[in-house]
Amino acid sequence: MVVRIVGAWWLLYVGHRNGKSLHDMLAAWDGQWMLALAGHGYDHLPANLTDAHGHLTTDTAYAFFPGYPMVVRAVDTLPGMSTYAAAILTSLVAGAAATVAAYRIGHWCALRRWPGDEQRADQAGLIMAVLFAATPMSVVLTMAYTEAIYCAFAGWALWMILEKRWIAAGLLTMCAGLTRTTAVGLIAVLLIAAFLSRRDGWRPWVGAALAPLGWLFWMVFVGIRVGSPTGWFRIQSNGWDTRFDAGAATLRYLVDTLSLNQTAGDVITAWVILATVVLIVLAFVTRLPWQVSVYGTLAASTVLLSTGLMNSRVRLLLPAFVLLTPVALALAQRSRTTQVTVGAVATVTSAWFGAYMLGIYPYAI
Numbered sequence: 001m002v003v004r005i006v007g008a009w010w011l012l013y014v015g016h017r018n019g020k021s022l023h024d025m026l027a028a029w030d031g032q033w034m035l036a037l038a039g040h041g042y043d044h045l046p047a048n049l050t051d052a053h054g055h056l057t058t059d060t061a062y063a064f065f066p067g068y069p070m071v072v073r074a075v076d077t078l079p080g081m082s083t084y085a086a087a088i089l090t091s092l093v094a095g096a097a098a099t100v101a102a103y104r105i106g107h108w109c110a111l112r113r114w115p116g117d118e119q120r121a122d123q124a125g126l127i128m129a130v131l132f133a134a135t136p137m138s139v140v141l142t143m144a145y146t147e148a149i150y151c152a153f154a155g156w157a158l159w160m161i162l163e164k165r166w167i168a169a170g171l172l173t174m175c176a177g178l179t180r181t182t183a184v185g186l187i188a189v190l191l192i193a194a195f196l197s198r199r200d201g202w203r204p205w206v207g208a209a210l211a212p213l214g215w216l217f218w219m220v221f222v223g224i225r226v227g228s229p230t231g232w233f234r235i236q237s238n239g240w241d242t243r244f245d246a247g248a249a250t251l252r253y254l255v256d257t258l259s260l261n262q263t264a265g266d267v268i269t270a271w272v273i274l275a276t277v278v279l280i281v282l283a284f285v286t287r288l289p290w291q292v293s294v295y296g297t298l299a300a301s302t303v304l305l306s307t308g309l310m311n312s313r314v315r316l317l318l319p320a321f322v323l324l325t326p327v328a329l330a331l332a333q334r335s336r337t338t339q340v341t342v343g344a345v346a347t348v349t350s351a352w353f354g355a356y357m358l359g360i361y362p363y364a365i
Contacts, residue, residue: 108162
């Protein structure tokens with residue numbers, strides 16, 4: 001709560017100094033797509049909404065998954081609720097749920113490392129929650145974007161996998177698959193975990209069967225609409241230049257940005273990308289539960305190994321928040337002063353960067 005209040009206050013101030021309203025900043029860029037999809041559906045969108053090349057075809061909107069707009073539309077039916085208010089409320093509630101999931105994951109991993117040490121596990125969980133809430137682009141958790149609801153579904157699904165609650169894990173993964181394509185990593189983890197627990201009865205099999213249904217539904221639906229089994233990927237590629245390239249575009253971006261770029265947004269984005277790679281290594285070196293390490297790696301890989309808008313990378317990496325677990329576990333062994341200092345610095349840095357990217361940085365996030 002404190003992290004979000006600090007971020008909102010600074011965002012409001014930066015917006016005022018730069019002639020931008022808080023209302024508009026929280027619905028900027030893709031937020032306009034989410035609001036339009038929730039309010040008008042996929043086939044009656046305003047003509048001003050376009051892809052990265054300024055085009056709007058009959059298929060462009062289908063690049064966006066339906067989960068978040070569907071929830072917003074449902075919340076919008078409440079008395080006195082507008083589409084905008086429904087979108088922000090959905091993200092706020094989902095962001096809070098995702099933060100609790102981050103606490104649960106940190107707590108679970110700490111108990112595995114220090115069996116019976118409930119106090120240290122609580123510290124690790126709380127630190128994990130703070131680190132998640134204070135990631136560089138955590139401002140998106142209060143915006144009309146899909147990150148908050150996806151992280152809520154994915155975070156709780158991963159905890160259910162760790163707890164071997166297969167039906168709940170399958171249902172949550174199915175919901176995550178209706179929200180973002182990042183869910184493919186989560187689906188893979190659940191399928192592997194269920195296979196490894198195949199002798200535990202019928203529940204792992206049901207969880208595994210449920211997990212991919214959300215993502216597969218959207219892939220098939222869009223494929224039928226455009227007449228191609230790879231229809232969704234084609235829309236992404238044509239509209240936003242997003243395609244798998246084994247990390248070549250990311251590497252070029254890093255080299256160019258760190259040697260030539262003078263924009264704070266791009267330079268920090270480059271360092272966040274490098275930090276993510278380090279966190280992937282740490283996840284395996286510190287022997288986190290394989291479910292956490294593999295999911296975090298796959299979630300980050302969908303971003304780092306593809307082309308697309310590089311200035312959106314910090315936001316797109318948010319679903320890989322479980323990679324922060326080694327940091328939380330390390331801080332749980334430090335003094336309270338160190339923990340509070342790190343949390344305060346992370347909170348202030350997150351507030352500044354989020355406000356900078358929304359209020360000053362001239363490109364899409």
